[in-house]
Each structure stands twice: as structure tokens, then as C-alpha cells.
Amino acid sequence: MLSSKDHDLSIxxxxxxxFTQIPTMKLTSYELLKEAVIEFCNEKxxxxxxxxxxxxxxxxxxxxxxxxxxxxxxxxxxxSLDKEFWIIVAxxxxxxxxxxxxxxxxxxxxxxxVTLILGEHSRVLQIENHIKYGYDVRKCMFSKGNVxxxxxxASLNCAGEIVADLFAGIGYFTLPLLVHAKASFVLxxxxxxxxxxxxxxxxxxxxxxxRCKTLLGDCRLICPSFFANRVILGILPSSMxxxxxxxxxxxxxxxxxxxxxxxxxxxxxxxxxxxxxFMGREFNESVxxxxxxxxxxxxxxxxxxxxxxTASTIEKVLFTVHQAFYTVTVIGITKVKWYGPxxxxxxxxxxxxxxxxxxxxxxxxxxQNFFEILHSNLHILQNIWNEMGLxxxxxxxxxxxxxxxxxxxxxxxxxxEEGFMDLAMKRIExxxxxxxxxxxxxxxxxxxxxxxxxLVVEEHYYRQRLMQLREEEERRKILYNDLTKNLQILYTxxxxxxxxxxxxxxxxxxxLDELSAQLERKKELxxxxxxxxxxxxxxxxxxxxxxHYTTKSSFKxxxxxxxxxxxxxxxxxxxxxxxxxxxxxxxxxxxAEQRKLICEEKIAHLNQMWNCCKIASEQRQLFMTSIKDKYxxxxxxxxxxxxxNLEKFYESRxxxxxxxxxxENLWQMKVNFEKRGLDAxxxxxxxxxxxxxxxxxxxxxxxxPKIKSKLEQAVCLWNDQHPGELLSYDGMxxxxxxxxxxxxxxxxxxxxxxxxxxxxxxxxxxxxxxxxVRTSSLRQKSPNCRPLISKMCASLTKSKSAVxxxxxxxPNRIFLTFF
Numbered sequence: 001m002l003s004s005k006d007h008d009l010s011i012x013x014x015x016x017x018x019f020t021q022i023p024t025m026k027l028t029s030y031e032l033l034k035e036a037v038i039e040f041c042n043e044k045x046x047x048x049x050x051x052x053x054x055x056x057x058x059x060x061x062x063x064x065x066x067x068x069x070x071x072x073x074x075x076x077x078x079x080s081l082d083k084e085f086w087i088i089v090a091x092x093x094x095x096x097x098x099x100x101x102x103x104x105x106x107x108x109x110x111x112x113x114v115t116l117i118l119g120e121h122s123r124v125l126q127i128e129n130h131i132k133y134g135y136d137v138r139k140c141m142f143s144k145g146n147v148x149x150x151x152x153x154a155s156l157n158c159a160g161e162i163v164a165d166l167f168a169g170i171g172y173f174t175l176p177l178l179v180h181a182k183a184s185f186v187l188x189x190x191x192x193x194x195x196x197x198x199x200x201x202x203x204x205x206x207x208x209x210x211r212c213k214t215l216l217g218d219c220r221l222i223c224p225s226f227f228a229n230r231v232i233l234g235i236l237p238s239s240m241x242x243x244x245x246x247x248x249x250x251x252x253x254x255x256x257x258x259x260x261x262x263x264x265x266x267x268x269x270x271x272x273x274x275x276x277x278f279m280g281r282e283f284n285e286s287v288x289x290x291x292x293x294x295x296x297x298x299x300x301x302x303x304x305x306x307x308x309x310t311a312s313t314i315e316k317v318l319f320t321v322h323q324a325f326y327t328v329t330v331i332g333i334t335k336v337k338w339y340g341p342x343x344x345x346x347x348x349x350x351x352x353x354x355x356x357x358x359x360x361x362x363x364x365x366x367x368q369n370f371f372e373i374l375h376s377n378l379h380i381l382q383n384i385w386n387e388m389g390l391x392x393x394x395x396x397x398x399x400x401x402x403x404x405x406x407x408x409x410x411x412x413x414x415x416x417e418e419g420f421m422d423l424a425m426k427r428i429e430x431x432x433x434x435x436x437x438x439x440x441x442x443x444x445x446x447x448x449x450x451x452x453x454x455l456v457v458e459e460h461y462y463r464q465r466l467m468q469l470r471e472e473e474e475r476r477k478i479l480y481n482d483l484t485k486n487l488q489i490l491y492t493x494x495x496x497x498x499x500x501x502x503x504x505x506x507x508x509x510x511x512l513d514e515l516s517a518q519l520e521r522k523k524e525l526x527x528x529x530x531x532x533x534x535x536x537x538x539x540x541x542x543x544x545x546x547x548h549y550t551t552k553s554s555f556k557x558x559x560x561x562x563x564x565x566x567x568x569x570x571x572x573x574x575x576x577x578x579x580x581x582x583x584x585x586x587x588x589x590x591x592a593e594q595r596k597l598i599c600e601e602k603i604a605h606l607n608q609m610w611n612c613c614k615i616a617s618e619q620r621q622l623f624m625t626s627i628k629d630k631y632x633x634x635x636x637x638x639x640x641x642x643x644x645n646l647e648k649f650y651e652s653r654x655x656x657x658x659x660x661x662x663x664e665n666l667w668q669m670k671v672n673f674e675k676r677g678l679d680a681x682x683x684x685x686x687x688x689x690x691x692x693x694x695x696x697x698x699x700x701x702x703x704x705p706k707i708k709s710k711l712e713q714a715v716c717l718w719n720d721q722h723p724g725e726l727l728s729y730d731g732m733x734x735x736x737x738x739x740x741x742x743x744x745x746x747x748x749x750x751x752x753x754x755x756x757x758x759x760x761x762x763x764x765x766x767x768x769x770x771x772x773v774r775t776s777s778l779r780q781k782s783p784n785c786r787p788l789i790s791k792m793c794a795s796l797t798k799s800k801s802a803v804x805x806x807x808x809x810x811p812n813r814i815f816l817t818f819f
Contacts, residue, residue, distance in 0.1 A: 030057050033092045040088055046077050054078065060144060062137060063124035065097040066090060067114070072100060086118040097122075099137060111192075114138045129154055131179050132205050135170045139194040145337035146172065149347060152334065153232075154180035164228040164249045165189065166219040166242060167235045170198040171206075178208040186212045187228070189219040220245045221464045229255040236345065237262040240313075247317045247352075254326065254353040257314065263306045265342050307333050307348045314350055325355040374406075424455045431462035438469040442476065443508030476507045483515040490522040494529075495570025529569040536581045537565060543588045546633055556580055596631045602639035603630070609646035612657065656714045656727060663707045663738065666700050671745070673697045708738060 034055050041047035056072035066089075078085070086098050097119030104112060114137050116122050126133040126142060129151060135142060154176035161183050165174045168188035177183045190196045196216045203209035215222050223245050231246040233239035238261050239246075246257055311328045318326040332349035339345040381402065385395050439446060484501065491498040501518075504511075537559070543549065544560055551557060559565065559580065565573075610620050623642060627635045650657060673693060712735055718727055727733070 029093060030055075033089065036088055036092045040085060041077075044081075048077075051075060051077065059093070060101075061093075061095065062126055062142070064095050065099055065119065065122075065124055065137065066093045066095040067137070068098070068100050070100065070102045083118065090118055104141075111139065112137065112141055129176065129180070131175045132202065133170055133172075133175070134202055134205065135198045136194065140170050140192075140198055142170065142172075143337075145345075149173075149334065149336045150176050153177055156181045158183035158230065160184050161229040162227055163187070163230045163232065164223065164246075165232045165234070166223065166246065166249075167191075167233070167239075168199055168214070169195050169234075171202045173232050173234055174199070174212060175202060175206055175208070178203075178211055179206055183230075184211065187215065187224070188212055189215045189217070189223055191216070191218055221468070222461055223249055225249060225460055226251055230258070231255065232258045234258070234260050236260060236339065243314060243317050244321065247314065247321045250318075250352060252322055252324070252354065254351070256331075257350040257352065259310050259314075259348045259350060260336075261306065261310070261346055261348070262339050263302055263344050263346050265300060265302050265344055303333050303335070303344070303346060306346060310348050311350055314352065318352055322354070327353045327355055329353075378402075421455060424459050428455070428459050428462055431459070431466050435462065435466055435469060438466075438473055441507055442469065442472060443510065444469075444472075473507065476512060479512060480505075480507060480515070483512065483519055487515065487519055487522065490519070490526055493526055493567060493569045494522065495568070495572060526569050529571075529574055530566040533566050533569070533574060533577060536577050537562075540577075540581055540584055543584050547584075547588060547591050549584070549587070592631070595633070595636070599631045599636060599639065602636065602643070606639055606643055606646070609643055609650065612661075613646050613650050613653070614657065614660070615646075653718065653727060656711070656718050659707060659711045659714050663704065663711060666704055666707065667741065670697070670700050670704070673700070674749075708735075711735065711738070 034052070037051075037055055038047060041051065054071075054073050054075050056068050058069065059072070060067040090096055090098050098117040099119070099122065100115045100117060102113035102115065114122065116138065122138045123134065123136045126135070128147065131154075133142060150172060153173045156177070158177055158181040163177055163183045163186045165177070165186060165188045168174045168190045169192075171188070174186050174188045178186055188199060190199055193216065196214065200209070200214055203212050203214070219242060225248045228249045229251060231249050233242055233246055235242070239259060240261075243259075246259075250257070307330045311330055315326055315328045318324075318328070329351045330348060331351045332347070334347040334349070336345040336347060381399075382395075385398065390398070436446075438444075487501055488498050491501070501515075540559065549560075555576070559577065565577070607620075624630070627638055629635055673696070676693070715727060715733070715735065
């Protein structure tokens, strides 16, 4: 029995098969995929029209795996779907596995970024042009855009040639050259270990491993010299850094270079048409273009310019390597694909031939014609001896003498070459010894050297390896010196012993990493102590400045005068600074308490002067709010300035202010006398005090008008003497101020009198009401009480009229309650 899930899946597969079996519908793969995705999402209830843009229109097939672009099925809805959805997607495209391709890693190998969505492994077997390429899509690249170049390499005739592929990969060009181009031998070099493994596997499954040797590593270090007829430089965006190695790999008799590179096309370039066509450009004599390229009318100028520059540079490199002049001819310019917007992937084919002079020609042809020349010369000798009529014995003797001379010459040459070989072996041993010493010193593992094609190649490898190690040693020495120098500075600042560090000279990576970590730790410690010192010194200088602190200690004076003390971050120095800081804190507390007392005295004096000068309360409040810290040195200065200003203010207005103070004192005495008049105790009149108070009150009443008149005269006189200034008290004239005070006092007194009258009336009313209540209780007991009640009501009515007359100004109050 099938589950509901399996049943739905089988129905969907049947629909897909129906789509593929009905020829009249002619559904494309994209349409089939779209229909399947929409139907599946509708069944799940998650379909939305915006998801349509998530369905890719293009993809790549690798074996039974479909590779979707990075922007395909990226919505969160698809991430939440299970394996069932991806099985349907794979089935639509006749695949079994699904993966998504991201952006290529920017590492030395340009590793792919592939996520496997459906499937157990990511290894595929790609068959192209009857060649099998096996690789792991998550570890190795395989660009379908380079298929035209792989097909072109397969179409070459490389019979009898030795080819060097300096960037072999998984065998992109190596396999076509061996399988179809029939190259005699290919040396394939690859740096990526994953691609190197796949290369060897692909050589085996294509049965061409017997005609190929593979080397793992940097071709600049391990590639042999002077052996190849053809060299392929298949690296992007530029192979310029490897041109010297390629020229060194070529035989002295020359060969062909296939140079790959990226070229930016013209701004107005259209395929087949270019506004800046190549038309009769002048080149160096040794750099030429093949006749078919010179007659071409479709090559853009940017392509030919790249080819010309490449050929010119290769010519110079060939002269440096071979110490001979070469003719470099551009025999082909191939656009492989568009690498990016306006960037073309080009391959320039260069034919390199030496320019033959007599010495070069003899040197190149000597080895090839040696036996022919020897046989020819012996034949000439036989003819000469025949003409001379020499006997057989003489001929044999002379032939033996000739052979002996030739043999001696060859023996000398052999001895010389053996000397060169011994010298090469000694150099190799010397290089090995020095390399081992450097590897031990630098704590490096011994490199896998592989098999060499001869002593020359081996010597070249060890020379390059030695140069590399010397450069690494020099780099580490510079790094070690920088680290120890910076550590010494930090140890000096921290007051620590540096001898243990300086005595241990070690260039290993572990030791350098330890020094780097130690440097970071010391930097952090210096940073912490510097921050503590800066904080302490900021507070010290602030307190010293406020206290005007002085000391006889040279250390403390140096601290106070120093601009920057963070160069010394030793623990002892830090403790000394913190100790001085704590000492200053205790003294500053005492200083602050003393200053607070002084400030409070100044504030009291200031209030006294404000009162004397009759300063308004708003102006006083404004001054006090302008002072942020009322117990600081700055506040003391402000207090003193304000007091001095007030003293000057008082002196300039002293006559008026004194008279006003006299009036104010008398007025206050008057108010006090009237307040005492409310006290009943004063009527005991012991010792004639009441009489004395009455005399004083009359005297005050007599003086007040006179002083007021005197004040008016003083104010007028001051105004006449100071016409531009205003003499005021609380923003008004002194006389108006006096009138306001008198008026306010009279109003207050009137209010008090009214309140007393109301209270008396209320007391009378309460007494009458209480009598009415008592007599009403007696009405039932004695009928004779009625006249008495009538009499009391009349009395109450009389008191009511008196109250109403007093409270005419307050009509809202109700005093009577009738029962």
C-alpha cells in the first residue's frame, strides 16, 4: 500500500511523463520545470507569483547532476521544503542529483563554491569529444565556456612533439593533446592537490598515462628547462608571471607558445565589427603577424594590441633565457569566450624561431650532423690516401692515428662534461646541505621533490628552492628584528628584563608567532597602564591647579611639570604615581572643606550686600544659577567680583540707601509695636512699660513722614546728579516702593479687622443659638417660657442686622440658621 505522500508523488511523476510523451505540446525543459514547481507549491499552499522569478531559465548538466545558478530557488519558502521537492525538480530535468553554484573562491586555485542539495556525493564523469573527465564539482573547476579551446587543442597535429602544460588542472588541454593531437609526450604541472589527483585518475581512465608525466607544485620551481616543442599557459587573468618559465622550458631551437589572458574590448565593439580595426600597424622586425592575420578585417585593435605586446615581451624573455635572438610570429588569435562584461578570454599563439647566424647554426646542427660529418671526413681521408698511393699498412696506421686523435678529443670533451656533471652534483649537494640547514632553522618540512628529468633540472630546482628559502629566511629575520625591537621598547617602558628574549634567536614559525602574541600582550598591558597613568595625572594636575599645590619633592615636581609620562609604564612608577594621587586626594578633601567654609562666608556677605543695595530677588537668583559649582575656585572669584561691584554700587548710592534703611527700620518698629498691641499681657503695665511704648509709637509716627520727605529730596538730588542712570528698588522708584509697602500694610490690617469683626459676630450668634436650644427644651415643661423665648429671638434679630451691616462686603457668606 502506498502512503498519501507517495501516491501524490507518483501522480506528479505521471503528469511529468505525460508532458514529455505528448509531442504536440512541445514543452521546453524550463516550461516543464515551471509547471512542476507551480503545481507542487499549489498543493502545499505556498505558491505566490513572486516565486516565479526564483525558477531558473538556464542551468548546466554534469553527468546526472544539474547545477543551478546562485540565484535559483533562494527564497525562504524553498529552504523549508523537504527532499520530495528536489526529487521532482531533478526528475523534470532527467537528473538524479541537484546542486547550486556560487561565486568562485578568490584563492590561488580559484576553487568552486558548490552546495550539494540532492545526492550522496559530488563526483561526476563528464564525457566531451570522446574524452572522459572525472572530477569533484565541489573541489575542481570545469568551464564549459572553454570547450572551443579544448576542441582546438584536439585538432592540432602534435605528432613527435614534447608538450609542457604548466597549468594542467584535471587535464583540460593535456587529455585532448594526448588523445587526439597525438603528442609524443606531455609534462603536466599542477599546483592544486585535488586537481592533481583528478588529473592522474583521468590519465588512467583515458589510457594515456604512459605518455604523460605529472608534477605537483609551482611550475616556476619544478618545471625542467630546454625540453619542450610546445608550451601551454592556460591561466587567467594573466600568465605574465610565468612567461620566463615557459621560455625556459622551450628548446633552443624554438617552438610554439599558447598564451592565455583577459583583454578589455573596445567600448563600441560589436561581434564581427570594430571601429578601431587593425590596419597596417608597424611592429618590430622580429615580431610579425601571420599573413592570414594581417589580411583579417574582423580582429579588433584591442586584440591585436594585446598580441603585439605579448610577442614583444616574449622576444625579450627568450633573449634573456637563451642568450640568442628569436623571431616571434603571431600565428593565431582566438577568442575563447567573454570572461566578463567587455572582457574577452583570448589565446595568442606565438611561433618562436632563433635568428640563425653562423655560430648559432653550427651550435644547433653540430649534434645532429656529427656522425654524417665524421663519416664524410673519413671518406675524404680514404680518397686522399688512395690518391697518395699509400699501402694498406700505412692507411691502417694513419686511420688508427686519426681514430686515436678523435678518441683523445672526445675523451677530453667527455672529461670536461664529466667535470661539469661533477660540478653540478657538487652544487646540488651544496644546495641540499644549505636547504636542509635552512629548513631546520626555519622549522619547515622537507618538500616533496618528485622525480627529475636530469641533473640540470634537479640543479635548477634546488637553486630555485634555495633562493626561495633564503628569501623566506630574510623575511623572517626582518620580522624577527622588528618584533624584538618593538618588544625591547615595550619591555623598557614596562620596566621588565629583556635579556631572556634577546638571547633566544629562533626563526621558526612557532617562535615568531609566540613573539607576535607576546608583543600584542605587552601592547595591551602598556595601553592599560598608560590609560591609568593618564587618568591619574589628569586628576593630579586638576587638583594641583585648584590647590596651587607646591612641594619640595623633585619627583612630584617632575610629575606635575611633565607633559607626557606614559613612556614609563613600569609597575613601580605606576604605584608611585598612584600613591602621590592618593596623597593629593586627602589634601584636596581638606582643601575642599576649607574652601566650602570660605564660600559660605562669601555667600553670607553677598546676601548682606544684596540686602544693603536693595537688589531684586530675580537678579540674585540669576547670579546664583550662573554658578555651576558654588564651592569652586571660580565661584570664589565670582563672589569677590560681585561683592566688589556691590560695594561700589552701595558707595555711589549711599545717601539714598541710608535714608531708606532708616525709614525701613522705623517702619519695622511700627509694625512690631502694632503686633505687640494684640498681646493682652502688655496691659498689666508693670514699671510703666505701656506708657513708654506709647511714647515711642508716637515718636515713630512723627518721624516717618519726615524721613519719607527727606528720602524724596535725596532721590531727586541723585537723579539730578546722575541723569542717565535709574535709581530703583525691585524695578521701581524708592518712593513708589514705600507707598506700595504702606498700601499693602493697610490692606492687610483692614483684612485683619474684618476678620475679627466676623469672628465676634459669629461668637454672639453661637451664644444666642445655644440659649434658644436650651429654652426650646423647656417649652413643653412650662408654658410661661414663651415671653422669654420671644425676647431672645428679638435679641437674635438685632444681632443679625449688626452682622449683615458688617459683612456687606462679603454677601456670599450666610450667618443665620433658623429652626
